[in-house]
Amino acid sequence: MKLLKNEVQHLVMEALETLGGDSSLVEKMLQASREITQGDLTLPCFPFAKALGMAPVAIAENLKDAMKPHDAVSDVTAVNGYLNIRASPSWLAKQLLAGRSRHAADEIRTDVLIEHTSANPNGPFHVGRARNAILGDTLVRLHRLWGNRVTAEYYVDDMGKQVAVLAWALENMSKQEVEELLSDRDPVNSQWMNKADHQRVRFYQAAQRRRQEGSDAEEIEKAIGSLVHASEHGDESVLEAFERAYQPVLDGMLETLGRLGVHFDRFTKESTFVVNGDVADLMEELSGLGINGVAENGAQYLDLGQRGLKGKTEFFYRRGDGSSLYATRDIAYHRWKWRQCDRLVNVLGEDHKLQAQQVGLTLVELGERKPEVMFYSFIKLPEGKMSTRRGNVVFMDDLLEEAHAHAKEVLKERRPELSASEVANIAEAVGTSAVRFNIVNVSPEKGFTFRWEDALSFEAGSAPFIMYSHTRACSIRRRVQEIDPHAEPSSSVDMLDEDQMPEGLVALLRTLAVHDDRLSKAVREHRPNLFAEYMLHLSTAYNMFYRDCYIVQNGQINTFFYTVSELARAALKGGMEGLGIVALESM
RNA sequence: GGGCGUGUAGCACAGCUGGAUAAUGCACCGGCCUCCUAAGCCGGAGAUCGCGGGUUCGAAUCCUGCCACGCCCGCCA
Numbered sequence: 194m195k196l197l198k199n200e201v202q203h204l205v206m207e208a209l210e211t212l213g214g215d216s217s218l219v220e221k222m223l224q225a226s227r228e229i230t231q232g233d234l235t236l237p238c239f240p241f242a243k244a245l246g247m248a249p250v251a252i253a254e255n256l257k258d259a260m261k262p263h264d265a266v267s268d269v270t271a272v273n274g275y276l277n278i279r280a281s282p283s284w285l286a287k288q289l290l291a292g293r294s295r296h297a298a299d300e301i302r303t304d305v306l307i308e309h310t311s312a313n314p315n316g317p318f319h320v321g322r323a324r325n326a327i328l329g330d331t332l333v334r335l336h337r338l339w340g341n342r343v344t345a346e347y348y349v350d351d352m353g354k355q356v357a358v359l360a361w362a363l364e365n366m367s368k369q370e371v372e373e374l375l376s377d378r379d380p381v382n383s384q385w386m387n388k389a390d391h392q393r394v395r396f397y398q399a400a401q402r403r404r405q406e407g408s409d410a411e412e413i414e415k416a417i418g419s420l421v422h423a424s425e426h427g428d429e430s431v432l433e434a435f436e437r438a439y440q441p442v443l444d445g446m447l448e449t450l451g452r453l454g455v456h457f458d459r460f461t462k463e464s465t466f467v468v469n470g471d472v473a474d475l476m477e478e479l480s481g482l483g484i485n486g487v488a489e490n491g492a493q494y495l496d497l498g499q500r501g502l503k504g505k506t507e508f509f510y511r512r513g514d515g516s517s518l519y520a521t522r523d524i525a526y527h528r529w530k531w532r533q534c535d536r537l538v539n540v541l542g543e544d545h546k547l548q549a550q551q552v553g554l555t556l557v558e559l560g561e562r563k564p565e566v567m568f569y570s571f572i573k574l575p576e577g578k579m580s581t582r583r584g585n586v587v588f589m590d591d592l593l594e595e596a597h598a599h600a601k602e603v604l605k606e607r608r609p610e611l612s613a614s615e616v617a618n619i620a621e622a623v624g625t626s627a628v629r630f631n632i633v634n635v636s637p638e639k640g641f642t643f644r645w646e647d648a649l650s651f652e653a654g655s656a657p658f659i660m661y662s663h664t665r666a667c668s669i670r671r672r673v674q675e676i677d678p679h680a681e682p683s684s685s686v687d688m689l690d691e692d693q694m695p696e697g698l699v700a701l702l703r704t705l706a707v708h709d710d711r712l713s714k715a716v717r718e719h720r721p722n723l724f725a726e727y728m729l730h731l732s733t734a735y736n737m738f739y740r741d742c743y744i745v746q747n748g749q750i751n752t753f754f755y756t757v758s759e760l761a762r763a764a765l766k767g768g769m770e771g772l773g774i775v776a777l778e779s780m
Numbered sequence: 781g782g783g784c785g786u787g788u789a790g791c792a793c794a795g796c797u798g799g800a801u802a803a804u805g806c807a808c809c810g811g812c813c814u815c816c817u818a819a820g821c822c823g824g825a826g827a828u829c830g831c832g833g834g835u836u837c838g839a840a841u842c843c844u845g846c847c848a849c850g851c852c853c854g855c856c857a
Contacts, residue, residue: 226800227795227800227803228800231800235799237799237800239799239838240799242837243837249837273800274799275799275800313857350857353856353857354856354857488855491855492855493855494855502783504784504852504853505782505783505854507855509854509855510855511855512855513855516855518854518855518856518857519857520857542851543852544851544852545851545852546783546784546785546851547783547784547851547852547853548857550784570785571851573850603819604819607817607818608817634793635792635793635794636793636794638785638786639785639786639787639793640785640849640850644792647792650805651819652805652806652819653804653805653806653819653820654792654804654805654806655805658805658820660819661817661819661820662820664817665816665820669816673816722794723794726794726803726804729804730804733804736820737821739816739820739821740820740821743815743816744816745816780817780819
């Protein structure tokens with residue numbers, strides 16, 4: 194609790210100095226209490242024992258007695274060698290009501306560029322890719338909640354083999370031929386028949402099959418090879434043909450993502466840096482580096498082993514034919530990105546770890562900084578790995594439909610009086626929010642197994658749980674305004690005496706007070722799950738407050754409670770937006 | 781074979797820059813709707829923190845060995 198720490202750290206330091214202890218350690222050691230029931234800040238006294246020649250238990254006791262009283266502190270205790278400091282709830286309330294709980298502006302807000310998703314535009318968005326989009330978009334939103342200026346960027350892979358296969362198939366195969374080749378597979382869900390990503394992926398899949406099994410596989414390979422070659426040398430007519438092939442697919446994917454609340458500020462095409470010459474310039478510059486090496490056929494690489502890379506140390510950036518590689522273009526892209534931000538973050542699957550290291554080391558070699566990377570591990574199905582080729586994928590479009598349908602069922606049972614359009618609206622919000630939360634709630638580097646029952650769970654620990662708390666706060670506001678249309682939250686209200694404050698109120702005040710502590714950590718360490726956890730705590734705290742503190746009773750409005758409720762409502766709403774959960778006012 | 785990551789109640793997940801009785805949810809058991817929405821609240825039970833060593837006053841947390849799982853080790857993207 195930084196709010197409290199700012200206030201009392203010097204008191205703890207002074208108390209420690211009276212015992213002759215090294216107060217410079219206090220800054221680091223005075224930390225949020227692990228046992229929330231014990232207090233808000235805790236100083237473990239063990240590290241001071243040796244220097245003071247005193248038992249930790251005695252140090253804690255002495256510190257307790259030496260601490261000067263302060264408005265912000267309601268209680269200081271010494272337990273088992275820990276000095277526990279509890280914030281005064283009424284002091285907390287005053288700070289919160291006066292808007293002083295936000296971290297000070299000394300924690301700089303910056304320009305951040307976050308690249309995420311960047312999936313190849315060759316087919317519908319599936320759940321396996323969802324982690325990138327949802328984590329990335331959440332990170333974007335959390336940075337914005339914190340106050341940073343953010344550009345969310347999608348790097349479009351508009352050249353190379355995958356797009357070439359798609360373009361070739363659309364040019365050279367008929368719809369009928371495609372369906373014949375794929376006759377052993379499930380047909381396109383009729384609901385998505387007219388969605389270009391679902392339509393065109395069939396061409397891609399059929400072409401893949403012909404490339405592998407067809408009698409003319411060799412010729413096809415040749416044709417595709419020449420397209421790839423042309424695109425890599427910046428042939429604009431080929432690149433334009435590619436774009437005509439993938440753009441409708443990308444649009445379909447973005448429609449799906451939009452339904453999840455995932456949006457981008459900018460799309461940057463990979464070919465940009467080939468066409469504008471940046472890649473050629475870059476390769477020229479790389480070839481002049483001391484760690485440059487040349488293979489027999491003229492291909493070039495950097496020996497990153499000399500810069501500490503383990504395992505395979507040769508990093509190839511130029512083929513024997515002189516063309517660039519994906520990673521080379523990525524480096525050109527990164528230099529371009531660095532010219533427009535202070536902080537650069539990439540969201541990447543764990544399969545990109547080596548490549549990210551190569552790109553990072555090369556950037557350093559060129560005098561640039563490494564980007565920050567949020568890695569996540571893949572989503573798998575209970576049956577095993579997801580694979581487009583084997584056809585065991587869950588499309589995001591289908592998941593969202595399921596989630597919507599499930600929410601609708603729940604809703605019909607709970608709120609039979611709602612109209613069809615209200616039901617549709619709420620079900621969509623609940624369904625998409627639940628899907629997002631299910632993914633964002635787990636730590637990115639942990640493996641994730643997609644289970645329908647988890648994705649569609651609406652109970653405690655889910656997005657609807659948070660949404661529900663928020664609607665309660667909204668409902669209360671509506672009631673207050675019905676009673677008195679001019680009712681306003683007020684920062685100058687009579688508060689309850691500290692000893693009369695109910696448990697739920699105190700819990701809520703304490704939770705609101707640590708909002709920025711948790712947000713700043715989530716943003717700094719790119720760990721959205723930490724903030725998701727906070728939002729669950731906040732919702733629980735609001736529910737306790739709701740239980741203990743009647744804002745409207747016998748037609749009378751309790752302005753203090755109402756003010757606290759409104760603070761919580763704002764925090765809930767802001768936090769929900771930060772997580773991409775739809776903040777409904779009624780559900 | 782080498783590199784990186786993960787391993788915490790039946791399941792899922794937090795805590796990991798060393799500190800108290802390892803937090804939370806699901807499932808399980810028991811209570812709460814004449815009272816601001818019960819998608820809620822209260823209580824109960826459930827954990828050799830993968831296994832073995834080491835460092836330390838103190839280890840889920842740090843070091844080391846082993847085991848299991850994932851990812852990578854293309855002049856692919």
